[in-house]
Amino acid sequence: MFLTDDEKSILNGDKGEVVREALDYIIQFGDAFQAQRLVDITYCHYPAEMAIYEGSVEDVVEYSARGGKVAVPTTTSTLCCDLEKPDITGVPDELFKLQSKVEKAHRKMGICETYTCTPQKIGFVPPFGANIAAVESSAIIYYNSVLGCRTNRGGTLTRYSAITGKYPLMGYMLDENRKGTHLFKVKISPERLDSYDAMCALGFHIGEIVGSEVPVIDGIKPKSLNNIIGFGAALATSGSVTLYHIPGITPEARNLHEAFQGENPKEEYEILEKDLDAVYEKMNTIHSGAIDFVTLGCPHYDLEQIRHVAEMLKGEKVADGVRFWICTNRMTRLQAEYSGYVKTIEDAGAKVVADTCPVESHMRKSTCREFGLKIPNVYDMVTDSVKMVRYVGDLIGCRTRLTDTETCIKTAIKGRWN
Ligand code: F3S
Numbered sequence: 001m002f003l004t005d006d007e008k009s010i011l012n013g014d015k016g017e018v019v020r021e022a023l024d025y026i027i028q029f030g031d032a033f034q035a036q037r038l039v040d041i042t043y044c045h046y047p048a049e050m051a052i053y054e055g056s057v058e059d060v061v062e063y064s065a066r067g068g069k070v071a072v073p074t075t076t077s078t079l080c081c082d083l084e085k086p087d088i089t090g091v092p093d094e095l096f097k098l099q100s101k102v103e104k105a106h107r108k109m110g111i112c113e114t115y116t117c118t119p120q121k122i123g124f125v126p127p128f129g130a131n132i133a134a135v136e137s138s139a140i141i142y143y144n145s146v147l148g149c150r151t152n153r154g155g156t157l158t159r160y161s162a163i164t165g166k167y168p169l170m171g172y173m174l175d176e177n178r179k180g181t182h183l184f185k186v187k188i189s190p191e192r193l194d195s196y197d198a199m200c201a202l203g204f205h206i207g208e209i210v211g212s213e214v215p216v217i218d219g220i221k222p223k224s225l226n227n228i229i230g231f232g233a234a235l236a237t238s239g240s241v242t243l244y245h246i247p248g249i250t251p252e253a254r255n256l257h258e259a260f261q262g263e264n265p266k267e268e269y270e271i272l273e274k275d276l277d278a279v280y281e282k283m284n285t286i287h288s289g290a291i292d293f294v295t296l297g298c299p300h301y302d303l304e305q306i307r308h309v310a311e312m313l314k315g316e317k318v319a320d321g322v323r324f325w326i327c328t329n330r331m332t333r334l335q336a337e338y339s340g341y342v343k344t345i346e347d348a349g350a351k352v353v354a355d356t357c358p359v360e361s362h363m364r365k366s367t368c369r370e371f372g373l374k375i376p377n378v379y380d381m382v383t384d385s386v387k388m389v390r391y392v393g394d395l396i397g398c399r400t401r402l403t404d405t406e407t408c409i410k411t412a413i414k415g416r417w418n
Helices: 004-012 016-034 056-065 092-110 137-145 159-163 197-212 223-238 273-281 305-312 330-338 343-348 364-370 386-395 405-416
Strands: 038-040 045-046 074-076 166-168 182-187 214-216 268-274 292-294 323-328 350-355 378-384 397-403
Touching: 004 016, 016 038, 016 159, 016 166, 038 137, 045 159, 056 092, 056 397, 074 292, 074 330, 092 364, 137 223, 182 197, 197 214, 197 268, 197 273, 197 386, 223 386, 268 273, 273 386, 273 397, 305 323, 305 330, 305 343, 305 405, 323 330, 330 350, 330 397, 343 350, 378 386, 378 405, 386 397
Parallel strands: 045 074, 182 214, 182 268, 292 323, 292 378, 323 350, 378 397
Antiparallel strands: 038 166
8 A cells, every 4th residue: 555654654653652553453454445545534423432332431441541642523423321411311320330431531532522423413514525434324424425525434443543534545435436326216295205204214215225335316305404314314224325416415416417427327216105105114013002212313313303392392291101312412402401492391201312312222132131121121112213213123122103203292292102
């Protein structure tokens, strides 16, 4: 691999052992994928070390003690509990105490403790074309597709990119890998696609067909930032889609010609109303009766979404026996507290949860087993997110119902799905 003088000097140890070792890992990884050179990254979204994974917290505490500092602005993804208000989710104390240790380690390394899956909503928006290194599939697909940044799906290597500010030139950083592969012509009424859950269902259906390729979706105009985030999160859930184009909407595809870089699609599909119906059919294992969990905020909600929930819950009460979580990040919750939305929501008996979400929390079957908690921890969950439905089925083991946001809130108040 070609190395610049600066990179060679790092490898000689001129910036210390931690940086030398991190660059060495990156070069080895790049060599394995025949990368010709490294690129500078301008931002990193880093995997917060979660206490539900054995050794994860201990590893970052030990690593930070070696003196590593991040070289680029770096945010963190979600944790397994709410570090500021652990009691509101019922996390076991031992798990909370272990998870708390990451904050000090992250701060020492210069990492911003954002603990969210939507860093783009709190201002981390690199410029078009910027190379970045990121984890969290819903954020990655947004950065690649909607902002036109360039990133692969990160893993452990992301730490070393944050420390060096480097990544091998490979995968979605290369122009040729960013061209569309499959064309999806959507023939569904725009009114139906106005809702968050319907856009999620559309993303889920396309992701199932396209797998890990690059879909081009023709015939949709997402109504809001949140609908496009939910759509991308679902695409990345059923498939391992990392990049998509919507001609006329996403920045690398002003038209179909640009989306396919002048080539023809490998396959073409029409997406009809009945395809969306089939997704709901598959997702819905609750048919009627009492429910015990409602969750919103997958990916993490922003202030406007929390405001909407607060308006609907004003003067209402969540039914007895129902847990209702609205998941967000700590910065947004602070603003929501300032604006009075958190109080309204709490007065109704719901919780605004930061840093985590049900899928990443102690409610996972494996964690419940370890801490002697009830399995499944909840039985019947209602949500507006396809991604949440897809993961809680396996990880928490509960029944699910996908519906629109307003119906989720009404169901929490009624305590029943009819
Ligand atoms: Fe975020 Fe949890 Fe959903 S990490 S994307 S809220 S599964």
